[in-house]
Amino acid sequence: MTIEEFARQIGVSSATVSRANHGRGRINPQTRQMVLQRMEELGFTPNLHAQSLAHRRSRTIGLEYLGHTEVLSDMFLIALARGIQHVLSEHGYTLLLNPVGVVDERESLLRRWARSRAVDGAIVVGDPDVSADWLRKLITQKTFCVVIVHHPPPPLPGIGCVTLDLSQGIAQVAELLCSLGHCRIGYIGSIEPDSVLPMLRQQIEARGGRLSPDMVVYAGRTPDDGARAACELVAKLPRPTAIFVRTDVLAIGAMQAIRQAGLCIPKDISVVAHDDVPFAQFTDPPLTTVRVDYEELGKSAVEMLLAMLERRESVELHRTVHTSLVQRATVAPPLHHKTISLSGGI
Amino acid sequence: MTIEEFARQIGVSSATVSRANHGRGRINPQTRQMVLQRMEELGFTPNLHAQSLAHRRSRTIGLEYLGHTEVLSDMFLIALARGIQHVLSEHGYTLLLNPVGVVDERESLLRRWARSRAVDGAIVVGDPDVSADWLRKLITQKTFCVVIVHHPPPPLPGIGCVTLDLSQGIAQVAELLCSLGHCRIGYIGSIEPDSVLPMLRQQIEARGGRLSPDMVVYAGRTPDDGARAACELVAKLPRPTAIFVRTDVLAIGAMQAIRQAGLCIPKDISVVAHDDVPFAQFTDPPLTTVRVDYEELGKSAVEMLLAMLERRESVELHRTVHTSLVQRATVAPPLHHKTISLSGGI
DNA sequence: TATCGTTGTGTAAGCGTTTACGCATCTATT
DNA sequence: AATAGATGCGTAAACGCTTACACAACGATA
Numbered sequence: 180m181t182i183e184e185f186a187r188q189i190g191v192s193s194a195t196v197s198r199a200n201h202g203r204g205r206i207n208p209q210t211r212q213m214v215l216q217r218m219e220e221l222g223f224t225p226n227l228h229a230q231s232l233a234h235r236r237s238r239t240i241g242l243e244y245l246g247h248t249e250v251l252s253d254m255f256l257i258a259l260a261r262g263i264q265h266v267l268s269e270h271g272y273t274l275l276l277n278p279v280g281v282v283d284e285r286e287s288l289l290r291r292w293a294r295s296r297a298v299d300g301a302i303v304v305g306d307p308d309v310s311a312d313w314l315r316k317l318i319t320q321k322t323f324c325v326v327i328v329h330h331p332p333p334p335l336p337g338i339g340c341v342t343l344d345l346s347q348g349i350a351q352v353a354e355l356l357c358s359l360g361h362c363r364i365g366y367i368g369s370i371e372p373d374s375v376l377p378m379l380r381q382q383i384e385a386r387g388g389r390l391s392p393d394m395v396v397y398a399g400r401t402p403d404d405g406a407r408a409a410c411e412l413v414a415k416l417p418r419p420t421a422i423f424v425r426t427d428v429l430a431i432g433a434m435q436a437i438r439q440a441g442l443c444i445p446k447d448i449s450v451v452a453h454d455d456v457p458f459a460q461f462t463d464p465p466l467t468t469v470r471v472d473y474e475e476l477g478k479s480a481v482e483m484l485l486a487m488l489e490r491r492e493s494v495e496l497h498r499t500v501h502t503s504l505v506q507r508a509t510v511a512p513p514l515h516h517k518t519i520s521l522s523g524g525i
Numbered sequence: 526m527t528i529e530e531f532a533r534q535i536g537v538s539s540a541t542v543s544r545a546n547h548g549r550g551r552i553n554p555q556t557r558q559m560v561l562q563r564m565e566e567l568g569f570t571p572n573l574h575a576q577s578l579a580h581r582r583s584r585t586i587g588l589e590y591l592g593h594t595e596v597l598s599d600m601f602l603i604a605l606a607r608g609i610q611h612v613l614s615e616h617g618y619t620l621l622l623n624p625v626g627v628v629d630e631r632e633s634l635l636r637r638w639a640r641s642r643a644v645d646g647a648i649v650v651g652d653p654d655v656s657a658d659w660l661r662k663l664i665t666q667k668t669f670c671v672v673i674v675h676h677p678p679p680p681l682p683g684i685g686c687v688t689l690d691l692s693q694g695i696a697q698v699a700e701l702l703c704s705l706g707h708c709r710i711g712y713i714g715s716i717e718p719d720s721v722l723p724m725l726r727q728q729i730e731a732r733g734g735r736l737s738p739d740m741v742v743y744a745g746r747t748p749d750d751g752a753r754a755a756c757e758l759v760a761k762l763p764r765p766t767a768i769f770v771r772t773d774v775l776a777i778g779a780m781q782a783i784r785q786a787g788l789c790i791p792k793d794i795s796v797v798a799h800d801d802v803p804f805a806q807f808t809d810p811p812l813t814t815v816r817v818d819y820e821e822l823g824k825s826a827v828e829m830l831l832a833m834l835e836r837r838e839s840v841e842l843h844r845t846v847h848t849s850l851v852q853r854a855t856v857a858p859p860l861h862h863k864t865i866s867l868s869g870g871i
Numbered sequence: 872t873a874t875c876g877t878t879g880t881g882t883a884a885g886c887g888t889t890t891a892c893g894c895a896t897c898t899a900t901t
Numbered sequence: 902a903a904t905a906g907a908t909g910c911g912t913a914a915a916c917g918c919t920t921a922c923a924c925a926a927c928g929a930t931a
Binding site: 539540577 | 877878879881882885886888
């Protein structure tokens with residue numbers, strides 16, 4: 180049913196229907212009520228494409244994920260998308276997802292969406308600093324955009340930025356481990372370059388501890404990678420009393436390997452990981468890990484984007500979301516201490 | 526840039542540009558190449574809304590999920606969506622997701638999408654047999670639709686159906702357990718009514734075994750529910766030698782509880798679960814479970830839908846996807862046998 | 872050379888909305 | 902009673918694309 184047909188059926192003009200719908204323009208409140216009621220009854224809904232065409236906006240935003248698409252990487256995308264959707268749908272917007280794992284050969288799907296006016300704005304997650312002009316091209320299309328990154332890019336007009344600051348969570352890790360007396364701390368990284376290792380080291384050293392370079396292993400992304408790294412680490416002598424693992428996914432493998440080496444977590448060795456993916460609470464024992472609130476991340480980004488789209492004045496173009504440690508059951512004081520007291524000396 | 530502007534810039538009419546774009550209609554191949562090339566150069570992309578309006582189709586389909594939205598339930602939605610996206614994007618379609626967890630108070634968002642022509646068709650997952658007219662309303666809008674369900678609804682024209690048949694996987698579970706000699710088999714269900722229990726029981730009895738009613742516990746959906754159910758089950762005497770758990774999520778809790786009861790998996794008790802969610806391979810020991818190929822499910826559904834949308838003749842309106850057991854490390858022969866041989870009798 | 876299909880292109884009428892503008896009708900002012 | 906401003910509504914021109922139709926140019930046939 181078109182608006183003309185509907186309007187004729189209820190005995191008004193299409194303009195009146197449209198005005199009733201939006202509540203803008205001069206319209207008799209009585210007429211408006213009548214129109215709205217009959218819309219319900221007859222089940223008329225304006226054609227979205229015609230609306231978008233006339234309005235020159237689609238009330239849709241796109242989400243683009245620049246990054247490696249492995250098995251579990253979409254876990255956090257879900258959380259992100261959920262946070263975004265939540266805010267969006269309150270504002271009558273919809274979300275268009277760039278299919279994860281489907282990469283367009285010619286150009287970014289997002290950019291095509293922007294050019295074809297399929298989206299009014301976009302949220303880009305993953306550091307696109309590799310190609311800053313990637314962004315520039317987007318804003319040329321008058322498409323607003325906010326990026327979710329670790330390191331804020333040089334501020335560009337029309338581009339917002341939400342940065343994820345891992346330092347607080349890392350500081351808490353250092354505090355926990357150091358205060359318990361761990362002094363041989365291992366580190367399993369994921370992929371270089373890595374900004375977390377220096378953070379953690381600094382925090383540990385600030386507390387008088389030390390994270391020695393030979394206790395650092397770079398693994399990869401899968402649980403198997405984590406297992407290999409853990410094996411390497413527990414074979415070292417003296418053995419680390421605690422290990423920080425860059426991601427929960429790596430940690431799963433690492434924990435298995437540690438157990439298979441005949442060690443008990445956390446009695447013999449403590450494990451702290453990062454990300455707090457959904458299954459982290461279900462490992463055995465439940466994993467102590469740094470929680471990244473992706474839902475919050477999504478919310479921040481989309482609120483910023485909406486503010487830009489609605490052309491609100493004075494939107495701050497930079498927010499940061501922090502992380503925090505959630506303690507579960509993979510950390511305990513080092514055995515070390517007891518050993519010393521029992522053996523009566525070094 | 527509009528098509529008129531672009532056409533004028535390159536010295537042809539808008540019709541020619543349009544024809545070049547679609548490769549339909551009479552157009553000189555040379556002209557076509559030229560137009561396409563200049564499109565790249567000048568970066569012209571047709572306005573999507575205008576296209577959809579003119580075509581009276583949006584090349585977009587919607588995904589609606591009818592069901593309980595708990596913590597982990599979206600795990601399988603992801604897999605489903607990925608399968609769908611994969612096929613869709615090969616055909617130049619896009620997917621609109623009904624925000625999980627955001628329920629519209631007035632009416633289904635999907636139906637509004639259908640009425641506003643935002644989507645050409647829809648995939649509905651979850652048994653909507655509660656409201657069969659729910660579907661009927663959809664097809665009134667000339668919106669094609671395929672449902673993913675356990676029990677096929679009465680065939681309606683314009684509605685396709687992909688059913689998930691769990692029986693094969695369940696049969697394999699029965700076969701595995703019975704052939705190993707398990708004869709006291711416990712069952713942890715999720716929510717009643719439950720179609721899996723009768724299936725499993727029948728398969729077990731067909732192999733001369735037995736699934737006694739007092740070995741059945743209905744838990745709920747969370748790992749904690751699973752833990753409680755497992756406690757109850759292992760406290761029974763004689764203790765079951767194997768337990769089938771309706772979902773992996775329940776199984777996680779169940780396994781923790783079993784271990785805390787001082788029992789060893791699979792030595793003292795075997796566990797088989799259902800769903801094969803991503804973390805099933807990461808439990809300790811890795812979980813033997815029935816794999817449901819959600820990606821395949823999504824693919825089947827979307828292929829069927831596309832066939833309907835493209836008005837292809839003779840599309841079969843019913844497909845079924847089967848399940849199969851993936852053996853990992855939570856099943857072993859019952860101790861029982863050894864016990865008998867050692868103790869020398871019953 | 873006149874006629875006829877064929878081929879490539881342009882013109883213009885949609886597609887279903889929104890909204891600026893104009894025209895009645897009405898109350899409030901002189 | 903004549904006028905002025907409000908108020909409510911309809912008419913029609915966009916919005917940017919597709920496509921049926923018309924038309925010119927062309928080579929092939931008579």
